[in-house]
Amino acid sequence: xxxxxFIFIIIINFVFxxxxxxxxxxxxxxxxxxxxxxxxxxxxxxxxVYSGGILSKIYSTLVKFDENLAILPDAAEKWAVSRDGRxxxxxxxxxxxxxxxxxxxxxxxxxxxxxILSPGSLSSRKWMFENVRGAVAFMDGRExxxxxxxxxxxxxxxxxxxxxxxxxxxxxxxxxxAIVKEGVNSLLGSGAFKLEKWKRGEKILLSKNREYxxxxxxxxxxxxxxxxxxxxxxxxxxxxxxxxxGLSNSMVDSFKAVEYEKNVYSKIGLNIYYIGxxxxxxxxxxxxxxxxxxxxxxxxxxxxxxxxxxxxxxFSPVPPVLLDVEHYEVDKDVVFPKERVLKLLINTSDExxxxxxxxxxxxxxxxxxxxxxQREWNGFKEALNNGEFDMFILSWWADYPDAENFLYPxxxxxxxxxxxxxxxxSNKNFDKIILEARSELDLNxxxxxxxxxxxxxxxxxxxxxxxxxxxxxVIQPWVVNFKIYPLYYSDKGVDVxxxx
Amino acid sequence: MNIIKQHKSVKIIAGILAAIFLSAAFAPLxxxxxxxxxxxxxVKQPPSLKYPFGTDTKGRCVFSRVVYGAxxxxxxxxxxxxxxxxxxxxxxxxxxxxxGLIDKIVTFLVDITLSVPGLLLAIxxxxxxxxxxxxxxxxxxxxxxxxxxxxxxxxxxxxxxxDFVVSAIAMGSSRRRVLIRHLIPNIIPLMLVAATxxxxxxxxxxxxxxxxxLGVRPPQPTWGGMISSSVNxxxxxxxxxxxxxxxxxxxxxxxxxxxxxxRDYCDPKMK
Numbered sequence: 001x002x003x004x005x006f007i008f009i010i011i012i013n014f015v016f017x018x019x020x021x022x023x024x025x026x027x028x029x030x031x032x033x034x035x036x037x038x039x040x041x042x043x044x045x046x047x048x049v050y051s052g053g054i055l056s057k058i059y060s061t062l063v064k065f066d067e068n069l070a071i072l073p074d075a076a077e078k079w080a081v082s083r084d085g086r087x088x089x090x091x092x093x094x095x096x097x098x099x100x101x102x103x104x105x106x107x108x109x110x111x112x113x114x115x116i117l118s119p120g121s122l123s124s125r126k127w128m129f130e131n132v133r134g135a136v137a138f139m140d141g142r143e144x145x146x147x148x149x150x151x152x153x154x155x156x157x158x159x160x161x162x163x164x165x166x167x168x169x170x171x172x173x174x175x176x177x178a179i180v181k182e183g184v185n186s187l188l189g190s191g192a193f194k195l196e197k198w199k200r201g202e203k204i205l206l207s208k209n210r211e212y213x214x215x216x217x218x219x220x221x222x223x224x225x226x227x228x229x230x231x232x233x234x235x236x237x238x239x240x241x242x243x244x245x246g247l248s249n250s251m252v253d254s255f256k257a258v259e260y261e262k263n264v265y266s267k268i269g270l271n272i273y274y275i276g277x278x279x280x281x282x283x284x285x286x287x288x289x290x291x292x293x294x295x296x297x298x299x300x301x302x303x304x305x306x307x308x309x310x311x312x313x314x315f316s317p318v319p320p321v322l323l324d325v326e327h328y329e330v331d332k333d334v335v336f337p338k339e340r341v342l343k344l345l346i347n348t349s350d351e352x353x354x355x356x357x358x359x360x361x362x363x364x365x366x367x368x369x370x371x372x373x374q375r376e377w378n379g380f381k382e383a384l385n386n387g388e389f390d391m392f393i394l395s396w397w398a399d400y401p402d403a404e405n406f407l408y409p410x411x412x413x414x415x416x417x418x419x420x421x422x423x424x425x426s427n428k429n430f431d432k433i434i435l436e437a438r439s440e441l442d443l444n445x446x447x448x449x450x451x452x453x454x455x456x457x458x459x460x461x462x463x464x465x466x467x468x469x470x471x472x473x474v475i476q477p478w479v480v481n482f483k484i485y486p487l488y489y490s491d492k493g494v495d496v497x498x499x500x
Numbered sequence: 501m502n503i504i505k506q507h508k509s510v511k512i513i514a515g516i517l518a519a520i521f522l523s524a525a526f527a528p529l530x531x532x533x534x535x536x537x538x539x540x541x542x543v544k545q546p547p548s549l550k551y552p553f554g555t556d557t558k559g560r561c562v563f564s565r566v567v568y569g570a571x572x573x574x575x576x577x578x579x580x581x582x583x584x585x586x587x588x589x590x591x592x593x594x595x596x597x598x599x600g601l602i603d604k605i606v607t608f609l610v611d612i613t614l615s616v617p618g619l620l621l622a623i624x625x626x627x628x629x630x631x632x633x634x635x636x637x638x639x640x641x642x643x644x645x646x647x648x649x650x651x652x653x654x655x656x657x658x659x660x661x662x663d664f665v666v667s668a669i670a671m672g673s674s675r676r677r678v679l680i681r682h683l684i685p686n687i688i689p690l691m692l693v694a695a696t697x698x699x700x701x702x703x704x705x706x707x708x709x710x711x712x713x714l715g716v717r718p719p720q721p722t723w724g725g726m727i728s729s730s731v732n733x734x735x736x737x738x739x740x741x742x743x744x745x746x747x748x749x750x751x752x753x754x755x756x757x758x759x760x761x762x763r764d765y766c767d768p769k770m771k
Contacts, residue, residue: 229731229732230732231731231732231734231735234735235735248732250732250733250736251732253736254735254736301540302540305540305543305558305559306540306543306557306558348712348714350728350729350732353718353729354557354558354729356718357538357558357718357719358538358540358558360719361536361537361538361558361719371717372717372718372719373630373631373717374631374714374717374718375627375631376623376627376712376714378627379627
């Protein structure tokens with residue numbers, strides 16, 4: 001008898017709970033999915049896309065990008081740039097306050113930036129401010145202050161650069177440049193939301209920041225649920241337990257039906273997927289060998305089959321949104337390496353494995369033997385930075401929307417290894433052009449220099465350019481005013497509304 | 501013969517295991533397609549006459565991959581069991597019989613190995629060495645020997661004071677001879693039962709490592725790897741994950757049932 005009662009209770013519970021899941025009563029909380037736990041929510045330390053998306057809702061930055069990549073005011077109401085491009089003055093919004101009610105001042109901004117640069121800081125984004133006067137001396141511990149960050153007034157901050165750097169303003173929109181105030185146990189922000197609760201492995205809950213007055217959010221809470229498996233996220237969305245869902249390759253098929261047509265949003269992402277060759281090692285120190293392997297990959301077919309057409313084949317490292325380039329012709333002479341088995345290094349993601357297997361298949365048809373070596377993420381990165389590979393597959397995502405971000409970090413000869421140039425590519429002519437472009441303030445001239453740089457890279461083939469991946473998101477019918485942003489950190493959480 | 505009468509399922513289990521072994525051994529003869537051949541024109545095809553189990557996301561024949569995958573699973577399962585068995589029985593018996601410092605060292609190592617979660621230790625090993633079938637074997641042996649060693653040690657301790665051992669010593673047998681000729685043969689039946697029960701665990705271990713992308717190198721098919729790369733397609737193309745899943749389930753079930761039968765066979769009370 002006891003066991004029957006027990007079973008009965010379980011059934012009742014099950015019915016009750018599933019009933020709850022399907023019925024939405026709370027239209028003030030936005031439910032989003034995180035595929036993995038963010039490593040940190042400290043703006044100085046963050047590098048991943050997931051934490052960047054959360055931080056943009058908690059913290060203000062001096063400027064921000066809109067959905068068309070135009071720079072808009074955020075913490076700074078307005079700003080001025082000197083004619084030589086070396087001096088910036090930012091006027092901070094008079095009404096902007098941290099979540100504890102204190103006003104945001106130029107001192108807070110200076111402190112936040114110096115937090116990244118301080119000698120004890122573990123931030124890997126120190127490069128953002130390396131060009132600011134006095135930054136290097138401060139990082140080495142020789143100076144107590146960065147002289148280039150100037151407190152002009154309570155609400156006015158000046159920044160002086162050593163050399164003009166055209167994309168500098170864009171850097172200030174990155175989540176690492178967030179304005180923080182060190183609270184008792186946590187960092188306070190001045191964004192539309194504040195961190196309420198972080199249950200590791202389960203969820204991150206943000207609640208509305210009552211002190212945030214501009215473009216006030218329609219939402220009371222944002223709940224990020226950590227759901228690693230795609231199929232779990234998919235069924236949670238279909239049950240109405242998630243409001244917005246970023247779609248992966250495997251999910252696209254589930255939303256092809258007409259009923260979803262209006263609710264699926266897509267845009268070209270600012271990224272490049274590529275196969276990098278070790279340009280310093282046999283046989284890939286020979287351009288003809290690199291060209292041979294590049295010429296065999298049928299990227300259109302991979303895009304149409306494996307990627308479910310969720311990408312645009314790439315013909316240059318720079319996404320076309322940032323720089324229009326013609327299809328440069330590549331020399332025809334090729335040499336297929338057949339002496340030894342080549343090592344293709346990848347991480348353990350299914351997508352990378354799929355790409356690797358298909359490329360291996362294409363090369364096999366030309367008798368090129370390739371071994372796929374899978375390493376988990378840390379081992380993978382270490383092997384990459386040390387140059388222990390013949391080839392590798394990786395993607396590069398924009399930190400800021402400028403073609404320079406797809407050229408200088410990844411191809412400049414001074415950036416070998418962890419700085420971004422993992423293919424260990426080196427071309428003096430390219431180096432000269434890209435350095436010139438970085439300090440060129442005239443947009444047309446700069447773009448012309450970028451085109452010349454791209455032409456060199458396309459000719460030299462340090463990478464096989466694969467594709468620029470599109471971002472797909474599906475929303476529930478009750479989500480209103482959803483915008484899809486090309487940069488992961490642009491969404492400040494003030495647009496979306498839930499209406500029933 | 502008694503055992504077959506008692507366990508009517510023994511013929512079925514033996515039949516299924518024989519079928520799995522034979523199909524793995526003669527994989528090239530029975531598979532309709534090359535298991536690693538990618539065909540981007542036939543991606544995610546449902547089961548049909550051409551592809552009995554359908555095709556995966558890269559247009560490879562799932563049936564051929566399941567059959568070839570059996571090779572890796574069985575090879576890893578059996579080799580790891582044999583290695584862990586010999587290593588564990590040897591160390592456990594020596595520790596149990598000689599006692600003293602050797603016993604302390606072995607018990608200490610066993611305790612350490614058993615206190616670390618098995619899969620975590622295996623992952624750590626595959627991270628240090630380059631992934632591949634040998635690394636998987638090393639990882640599985642490292643986590644597997646300890647339970648054999650502990651069982652062998654306690655069994656040896658329980659019989660080493662028995663009359664037949666004492667008489668062997670009285671007859672002038674050396675300690676080595678007593679251990680090898682008298683003690684170990686007595687614990688072997690028990691150890692064999694443990695071994696058959698472990699095979700399934702090792703197959704599952706390989707599947708877990710491949711599932712995490714730390715097992716055998718792609719594109720070589722393994723059951724765990726196949727499930728791993730297709731688990732997200734479970735709604736749009738369920739056949740890619742279901743068939744290797746069923747193969748793992750059946751194989752492990754058969755080995756576990758076989759273990760039960762061997763135990764009954766070795767148990768004097770059942771005879």
